[in-house]
Amino acid sequence: MSPVVLFDAALALGVLGCAALALTLRDRTGTVAAFMLTGLLVALSWLRLGAPDVALAEAAIGAGLTGALFLRGARRLGPLRARPPAPAQAAAAALGAAVLSAALLWAFATAPAESLYPPRVAAALEDSGVSNPVTAVLLNFRAWDTLLEIAVLVVALLLVMTLSPPRVIPDKLGALVQPFARIVVPVAVLVAGHLLWQGAEAPGGAFQAGAVLAGAGLALVLGGVRVDRRVLRRALTALALAGLAVFTLAALASQAVTGALLGYPDGQAKAWIIAIEGALTLSIAATLCLLFTGYGRRSAR
Incomplete structure (x- = not known):
């Protein structure tokens, strides 16, 4: 058996093992840690499958920032006091998981050997304005899907604003945290700009760049940087809503110019896509x- 096959087998077993730990551990912090490790292994799996764009998004958002949100929730909820499920409930859950797994295996086994979409995307790629097929699909061929994804993020933010959870005020983490943030934040800004710009031609784009920028912002928050919180919260809220607003205006403007919603003018698709992605990066x-720090008037350490 070749080393590549052994590595893939170990990776698959690692994903299943970490997922099982995330479901069975009776400690919230341990559960979140297992979830984050599962996300990192899944990102590596996507990389092995030749999907670096999905791998970047999974590592940055699926494992990193989502894990941070879970850790914050686990901290607020405190120790886990729930009793383990009854044997009948565990058996029902196991049966449901087995049925779902069997359905997925059947779907993969009966799927066509060759996908129909790559040839179609490749044939229309020259007219998309970009050379990265993922960006072409997300912001040209299926731009409506991306617009709806941004709308979902805005809805999530509105729910947080409505529920008003306590704001995060981190305890002092040590003398090295702020110097660390001063190094990490400028580097993160450069990396985010690089991911945004190269998204037109290589793996990258607004979601990956936005996640990196968000990580830089959280580094400042955890480093205890003092700012006017009301002004900062208003500015972040305006930026968060601006992405959906710019995307919607682009759709309406393209309708006025070309007669098709999100149908870009000939020869100008790349400029429109980069402008939309720039606004989406800041918005994401x-x-x-804001989802991490909370939006309420109360404070929680």
Whole structure:
């Protein structure tokens, strides 16, 4: 058996093992840690499958920032006091998981050997304005899907604003935290700009760049940087809502110019896509930061 096959087998077993730990551990912090490790292994799996764009998004958002949100929730909820499920409930859950797994295996086994979409995307890629097929699909061929995803993020933020959970005020983490943030934040800004720009030609784009910027913002928050919180919260809220607003205006403007919603003018698709992605990068970063820090008037350490 080749080393590549052994590595893939170990990776698959690692994903299943970490997922099982995330479901069975009776400690919230341990559960979140297992979830984050599962996300990192899944990101590596996507990389092995030749999908670096999905791998970047999974590592940054699925494992990193989502894990941070879970850790914050686990901290607020306190120790786990729930009793383990009854044997009948555990058996029902196991049966449901087995049926779902069997259905997925059947779907993969009966799927066509060759996908129909890559040839179609490749044939229309020259007219999309970008050379990265993922960006072409997300912001040209299926731009409506991306617009709806941004709308979902805005809805999530509105729910947080409505529920008003306590704001995060981190305890002092040590003398090295602020110097660390001063190094990490400028580097993160450069990396985010690089991911945004190269998204037109290589793996990257607004979601990945926005997640990196959000990580930089959380580094500042955890580092205890002092700012006017009301002004900052208003600015972040404006940026969070601006992404959906710019995307919607682009759709309406393209309708006025070309007669098709999100149908870009000939020869100008790349400029429209980069403008939309720039606004989405800031919007995604602001939304993720606000989801983590909370929006209420109360404070919680």
